[in-house]
Amino acid sequence: MCAMEKPAIQAAFRGAAECRSCAIRHLVLFSGLQEQEFALIHRPIDDLTLPPGAILYHQGQTGGALFTVRTGLVKLVQYAPDGCQRIVRLLRPGDVAGLEALVSQPYQHEAVAVQAIQVCRLPVEVVHRLDRESPGVHRELMTRWQRALTEADHFLTELSTGPARARVSRLLLRLVEAAGEGETCTLLGREDIGAMLAITTETASRTIAAFKREGLLSDAGHDRVRCDVQRLRELAGD
Amino acid sequence: MCAMEKPAIQAAFRGAAECRSCAIRHLVLFSGLQEQEFALIHRPIDDLTLPPGAILYHQGQTGGALFTVRTGLVKLVQYAPDGCQRIVRLLRPGDVAGLEALVSQPYQHEAVAVQAIQVCRLPVEVVHRLDRESPGVHRELMTRWQRALTEADHFLTELSTGPARARVSRLLLRLVEAAGEGETCTLLGREDIGAMLAITTETASRTIAAFKREGLLSDAGHDRVRCDVQRLRELAGD
DNA sequence: CGTTTGTTTGAATAGAATCAATGCTGGTGG
């Protein structure tokens, strides 16, 4: 049940990326690229559109690519020996998955689309080359490493600490923030919430349900909810 | 009580580092340095010897240096708004503290010596320069970043998950491993253990005490203990 | 030698895990 070996990428819509005109160019790794430096990209950069549940790569796999998230959310999952999963990071548009490929490491996580996503597949050679020859990209790359670390720290300090209600609150606030659509966001499955907060699925469910009863959360159609940011902040306890 | 603003570095023994003959040269950032590349180090690299409790830098401070740990342990601490602390990483010899300084970020943590330590202070300019001009250093740097991330992931999956007994077991195994002296290691203060495992000081104390009673742990003089690695592994649950 | 700091222990309580059952929903095939 754990191992759904779905090489989902094949099913995806695939096109050649046009970085120059990328809609989120300001966010991405190549934002610092000068016009003449685009010539340094020799290998093709694929632009992939993937459905929820699609797997970018598996843990332990040695892959030759990084992935820039353009839309949607991607979870990085690690599996304990007993098979239960822990989500160690959540990537949003502008984030990069698979940085470890740059240091010739096998992927450390399984990268799974939480929602429908669009990602760009960047071959390591391309990134290495730009890292060497474009100071802007080099800086952006270090910034990505740093950002990943900060994210990891937040998972430790915010999402893995304190009582369940506080953790769920902090997660919701984070999702609302990430969505950037006022006070609404798309909820994750209860199992994912549990895996992210180190609580059981049942506790996740109970807490969400309780929040709804208490009016902290109200349905906004198809997995979307409206949050009472004010009160959630209090619960989050900062 | 929380804010002991001790600029401890001043009290330290300070000497000029001689990287060529560094005892742990094989571990450190500059391990890939060719003989002629040493000339690229213009600014002085200080070699510091610090007592337990010394603070390398404070959270939020903008610092101009990275620190390579040569001996001892360093904890990276983040403080919650309510003042209680969480240890998000533990650095061992060969690890680097303060990577964020490379991307012009203020330090994200407070770096505190857990035991007596020796560290080298590397000015950012030096590292930037070597990063640009020595491919070896560039690679080592990315490896450090990667290693920090892997560490962070372990804190999430091993040390922040499961019942207290399992967490303490995993921490002990980790300490024994890090010490590299057979089956013994130096215990941390109960408060630090708590801050690392996201449990209270009391629970940390109780668990350690219970382990001793059960013979999983036996005193080996002055904060040192001998561990029954075998049985701890079972408890750790992998 | 008293004081401070950190550790251990106890009792009561609150919180989450566990085990088990029921409800809901969207998709599938008859």
Add this chain to the structure above:
DNA sequence: CCACCAGCATTGATTCTATTCAAACAAACG
């Protein structure tokens, strides 16, 4: 088109674990 099924989500009851608050202890220190 509708009935059924599979996969999630919810809820309940119980047990277990960790937290909390408080006190006793021990070791380190001036």
